[in-house]
Amino acid sequence: MTSPALVVLNAGSSSLKFSAYAVATPTQSDANGPQRLLTGQVDAVNGAAHARAESADGRLLEERHWPPDQAPGHEGALAHLLAALPHWLGEHTVAAVAHRVVHGGMHYSAPVRLDTAVLADLDALVPLAPLHQPQGLAAIRQLMATAPALAQVACFDTAFHTTQPAVAQAYALPPQITDLGVRRYGFHGLSYAHIASRLPSLRPSVGLRTIVLHLGNGASACAMRNGESVASSMGFTALDGLVMGSRCGALDPGVVLYLIDQQGMDVRAVEHLLYQQSGLLGVSGLSADMRVLQASNDPRAQAAIGLFVYRIGREIGSLAAALGGLDSLVFTAGIGQHSAPVRQAVCEAAAWLGLALDPEAHAEAAVRGEGCITRPGSRVQAWVLPADEEGWIAFEACGLLWPA
Numbered sequence: 001m002t003s004p005a006l007v008v009l010n011a012g013s014s015s016l017k018f019s020a021y022a023v024a025t026p027t028q029s030d031a032n033g034p035q036r037l038l039t040g041q042v043d044a045v046n047g048a049a050h051a052r053a054e055s056a057d058g059r060l061l062e063e064r065h066w067p068p069d070q071a072p073g074h075e076g077a078l079a080h081l082l083a084a085l086p087h088w089l090g091e092h093t094v095a096a097v098a099h100r101v102v103h104g105g106m107h108y109s110a111p112v113r114l115d116t117a118v119l120a121d122l123d124a125l126v127p128l129a130p131l132h133q134p135q136g137l138a139a140i141r142q143l144m145a146t147a148p149a150l151a152q153v154a155c156f157d158t159a160f161h162t163t164q165p166a167v168a169q170a171y172a173l174p175p176q177i178t179d180l181g182v183r184r185y186g187f188h189g190l191s192y193a194h195i196a197s198r199l200p201s202l203r204p205s206v207g208l209r210t211i212v213l214h215l216g217n218g219a220s221a222c223a224m225r226n227g228e229s230v231a232s233s234m235g236f237t238a239l240d241g242l243v244m245g246s247r248c249g250a251l252d253p254g255v256v257l258y259l260i261d262q263q264g265m266d267v268r269a270v271e272h273l274l275y276q277q278s279g280l281l282g283v284s285g286l287s288a289d290m291r292v293l294q295a296s297n298d299p300r301a302q303a304a305i306g307l308f309v310y311r312i313g314r315e316i317g318s319l320a321a322a323l324g325g326l327d328s329l330v331f332t333a334g335i336g337q338h339s340a341p342v343r344q345a346v347c348e349a350a351a352w353l354g355l356a357l358d359p360e361a362h363a364e365a366a367v368r369g370e371g372c373i374t375r376p377g378s379r380v381q382a383w384v385l386p387a388d389e390e391g392w393i394a395f396e397a398c399g400l401l402w403p404a
C-alpha cells in the first residue's frame with residue numbers, strides 16, 4: 001500500500017529546486033501545511049553541476065557532482081530527479097507535481113491545473129518575463145511529454161497581487177501601451193501568501209495594515225490590508241523596487257535611455273548590467289551575498305548595505321502611505337530572517353512610524369529564527385517569520401487537487 005506524494009518544482013535559470021510532500025487536504029494538514037518528505041536542488045545546470053537531496057529529518061539522500069562536459073542541463077536534471085524520486089520516497093509514490101510559475105498575467109489569480117490550453121496561455125506571457133517564465137514552462141512541457149498521466153499544477157508569483165486596486169497596478173502610460181500588458185504585477189506572491197496565512201495567528205493581534213519585507217537574493221516589499229496585497233515595490237518585472245543581490249531595484253528609466261543613447265550599450269548589455277551586475281554586488285564591487293558584505297570592513301560593502309537599508313526605509317514610507325498607516329512590519333527570506341543588523345537598521349528607519357525595537361526580543365528572535373521583535377507598547381509591531389514558498393505551493397496544490 002503506497003501513499004501519494006506531491007512534488008514541488010521551482011525551475012530557475014541555473015537551478016532546479018525540488019521538494020516532496022505527503023499529500024494532505026487543507027483540513028488534514030496541520031498549521032504548517034502538508035508534511036515535507038524531502039528537499040534538494042540541482043545547481044548550475046549548464047556548467048559543472050551539483051545535486052543534493054536530503055530527507056525532512058536531515059538524512060542525506062544524494063550528493064553528486066557532474067563535470068562541465070557531462071552536466072545534465074535543465075532537461076537532464078529533471079529526468080535525473082524523476083528517476084531518483086521513487087528510491088528516495090520509499091512508501092510514497094508521486095501523484096502530482098506543482099510548479100512555481102513566475103507570471104500568471106492578469107488572468108490567473110489562483111493555482112490552476114495544467115493542460116495544453118493553460119500552457120498556451122502561460123506561453124503567451126513569456127514576452128512579459130523572458131528571463132524567468134521559460135524555465136518553469138519547459139519543466140511542465142517535459143513532464144507532459146514523459147508522464148502525461150501525472151497531474152500538474154501551476155502556482156503563480158503574481159497571483160497574490162491581483163487584489164491590488166487599479167491605481168496601484170497602473171503606470172502613467174497611454175492605453176495602447178497598458179493594453180500590451182505593461183502594468184505593475186508584483187512578484188514573490190507565493191512567499192507573501194504564506195506570510196499572509198500566518199498573520200491571523202500572531203499574538204497579540206498584528207492589526208490590519210501590514211508591510212511584509214521579503215529580503216532574499218531577490219527583494220521586495222508588499223503592503224497588505226487584512227492579508228490582501230494592496231501595493232508592492234515590484235512592478236512590471238522583478239527588477240523594480242528594493243536594492244537586490246545583483247539587481248538594481250528602482251531606477252529612473254532615463255538611465256536606460258542614457259546608457260543606450262549616449263554610452264552605446266545594446267539592450268542585452270543593459271539587461272546584464274541591471275540584472276546581474278548591480279544591486280549589492282554592483283555597489284560593493286565585492287559580492288551579492290549579504291553575509292560576505294556584513295563580514296567585510298571594506299567601505300564599499302558598508303555603502304552597499306547602507307543603500308539597501310535606505311531604500312527599504314523609503315519604501316516602507318511609501319507603502320505605509322498606500323495603507324494610510326501601519327500596524328505591523330514582517331521580515332522574511334534569507335536576509336529578513338537571518339540578518340539582525342539589517343533588521344535593526346530598518347527598524348530604526350521606521351521608528352518615526354511608532355516602531356520601537358525590543359533588543360531582548362530581537363536577540364531571542366535571532367536565535368529562534370522567528371518571533372515578535374518590538375516592545376510590548378510599540379504602536380507598530382515587527383515580526384520575523386521564515387519564508388516557505390515551497391510549503392505554500394504544496395498547500396495550494398493539495399487544496400486544488402484534493403479538496404476537503
Ligand code: ADP
Pocket residue numbers: 215216217218245288289290291292294333334335338339340
Ligand atoms: P533566494 O532569494 O535565492 O531564495 P534567500 O532567501 O535564501 O535567497 O536569501 C539569500 C540572502 O540571504 C543572501 O544575501 C544571504 O547572504 C542572506 N543570508 C542568509 N543567511 C544570512 C545571515 N545569517 N546573515 C545575513 N545574511 C544572510
